[in-house]
Amino acid sequence: MSIGLGEAIYAALKPILKIYVIIFVGYLIARYNIVTVETSRGISNMVVNAILPCLTFNKIVGNISDKDIKEVGVIVLTAMMIFVTGGLAAYLTKWATNAPKSWYWGLLFAGIFPNISDLPIAYVQSMSNGSIFTSDQVDRGVAYCCIFLATQSFLMMNFGMFRLVGLDFRQKKQDEEDHPESVQSFSPPEKKHEISSSQNDNLYHSEQEIKLSNAGAPHGEDQNSLQSSLSESNVDDDNNQQGPVPFRQNSVKSFMMNEDFTSQHSINSQDSFTGSSSLQHIHTLPSISNSLARSNSLKSNRRRSSSTNTRRFRHRANSQNVDDVINEYSAVSRIRTGEIDLSRPLSLTQEVGTGNASMGGDQDEEDEEEDQELEEVNMGKVSRVSTRRSVSQKKSKFSQFIQKYKLGWFLYILINFVRPASLGALLGIICCMIPWVKALFVHTDVHMHQAPDGQPVLSFLMDFTSYIGNACVPLGLLLLGGTLARLKIKVLPKGFWKTTVMMTVFRLMVLPIIGVAWANKIYELNWLENEVAKFITILTWSMPSATAQIYFTAFYTPLEGDHLQMDCLSVFFLAQYLVLFITLSFVMSYTLKVDLKV
Incomplete structure (x- = not known):
């Protein structure tokens, strides 16, 4: 069937319009905080661990068979070509535009891995009206997209290539280890605690004053100054209040147990792991003296600013940005203390793991020892965090075998195959390549006994995976819009716009031309x-x-500290999605009229 040029352009443009509308809805949902960062993370984990595996399994089993093994191999080869070519384009961009050194590996990662999950699936599903492709052809196309996605997932997670992003943070980590005094351990991160701004300011400035006054004082003098400040506070209280001293001391003690104060102190303690141990003692001094001297003023300030803080909190809740994303996903403190070991697989049931996956045997014992030792650290029984397993610990024969032959990398890959996203694709490929197994799910030319309704025995599993998998693409696009809504640009290196423009041209203009040439060549070779x-x-x-x-x-x-890598990435993605509307429309219109001759 042949269509006109205008119809071909509209057929190529219509799926993009639908995709952008869904992304815009996701943008609004995130912008008005209908879905928070925490909720988005939960939805993302649900998509990756439940919905996407169902979609992948259903489309692969239903549309690919053992006769298509050659095409599956060509798709995997094509995916490798895309990754290598994109990586070379990123390297050329780095060399030609003098991109910032602190975003070298991030630029390579952005060039290597494209978005081949929800976007291409949504695009091809929008063409199932019969004017270009039939519904069976569209389902087959979705299966091919799932093969592309599985190949990328294997490289990212099974082979650990997501760790390329972390290489940009090595220099900063080395600087902090060499100069720990330069790390401001008392500066609290942006956490979502409902603490009034006036209380934060008073506590913070009081800490600064006490640190300056006690800079060279020994421990004994610290105690004397603390006692004198307590006595002076009692005198001030006698001038302003009436009642026995024990009653006022109990009031001060109750103020010390206030939830807001406890939250603030816990944040400062958690953030001080990179500093010296003496800072932990200093933290208690300004807290006590400041609470006695300013308890009444803080209470009055809290009353006066309650309505103002409520409005500020609502405004802040309505405008979550990339800082909230960092607060939610950052695992730097756990990596530094050893709670997360990047040489081991991360949590298998999350898109971005919050800990290490349990590998059984000795590893479980090691995790128990680490938890026990961390509890002792929190109770003050040890002075330094050390979560490494002792060398003298007994190891199983399996662990000894892995260590002897240096097969840790193989174990890393093997364990990550249990990840639901990888497992769904792996099971789908295995089932579709074995004819009598595939016949249990769908109708094939292999004779199998059918269920009473005339359908394959396990067809209910196909119905289940189809029903669940249909939610994958809409949720993925909504999450994409929310992610773009939270991007924020603070500070950029000088001349970074050159890197952005050149890489955008490579990614969305040059690589599609290479893709057209590659597709035509392998199509000619059958x-x-x-x-x-x-x-x-x-x-x-x-x-x-x-x-x-x-x-x-x-x-x-x-x-x-600064978030230079995230700032660079924000500009990078915003530029690409502003241009994608034009480039994708042009490439797909050309493909339909010239390559497919529709």
């Missing part, structure tokens, strides 16, 4: 035997960078 595979190949070459990099970057970003 490596791809249908037009849907050719269309999906060109579509995948035209995608922007993977938005999952935002969460990986937040995972490695410290709560304190």
Whole structure:
């Protein structure tokens, strides 16, 4: 069937319009805090661990068979070509534009991995009206997209390539280790505690005054000054209040147990792990003296500013940004203390893990020892955090075998196959490649006994995965819009606009041209035997960078200090999605009229 040029342009543009409308709705949902960062993370984990595996399994089993093994291999080869070519484009961009050194690996990661999950699936599903492709062809195209996605997921998580993002933070970590005194351990991160701003300011400035006054004082003098400040506070209280001293001391004690004060002190203590141990003692001095001297003023200030703080909190809640994303995903403190070991697989049931996956055996014993030792640290029984397993600990034969032959990398890959996103694709490929197993799920040319309704015995599993998997793309696009809504640009290196422009041109203009040439060549060689595979190949070459990099970057970003890597990434994604509307429309219109000749 042949269509006109105008119809081809509209057919290529219509899916993009639908995608952008869904992204815009996600933008509004995040902008008005209908879905918070914490909720978005929960939804994202649900999509990655439940909905996406269902979609992948259903489309692969239902549309790919053992006869298509050659096309599956070509798709995997094409995915590798996309990753390598994108990485070379990022390297050329770094060399030509003198991109910042602190975002070198982040730029490479953005060039290597495109967004080949929800965007191409949503695009091809929008063309199932029969004017271009039939519904069966569209389902087959979605299956090809799932193969692309599985290949990228294996590289990111099973082979640990997400750790490339963390290499940009090595220099900063080294500087902090070499100069720990330069780290402001008393500066609290932006946490979502409902503490009044006036109380924060008073406590903070009081800490500064006490630190200056006690800079060179020994421990004994600290206690004397503390006692004198207590006595002076009692005198001041006698001038302002009436009643026995024990009653006023109990009031002060109750103020010390106030929830707001406890939250503030816990934040400062948690953030001081990079500083010296003497700072932990200093933290208690200004707290007590300041609470006695200013208890009445803080109470009155809290009353006066309660309505103002309520309005500020509501405004802040309505405008969550990338700082909230960093606060939610950052695991720098756990990486530094050893709670998270990056040489081991992260949590298998989360998109960005909050801890290490349990590997059984000795590893579980090690985790128990680490938890027990951390509890002792919190109780003051030890002075330094040390979560490494002792060398003398007994090891199982399996662990000894892994260590002897240096097979830790193989164990890392193997364990990550248990990740639901990887497992769904792996099971789908295994089932579809075995004819009699596939016949249990869908109708094939293999004779199998059918259920009483004339359907395959396990067809209910296909119905289940289809029903659940249909929610994958809409939720993914809504989350994408929310992610873009929270991006914020603070400070950028000089001349970074050159890096952004050049990489955007490479990603959305040059790589699609290479993709068209590659797809035509392998189609001529009969490596791809249908037009849907050719269309999906060109579509995948035209995608922007993977938005999952935002969460990986937040995972490695410290709560304190600048967020240069996140600022660079924000500009990078905003530029790509502003241009994607034009470039993708042009590439797909050309593909439909020239390559597919519709």
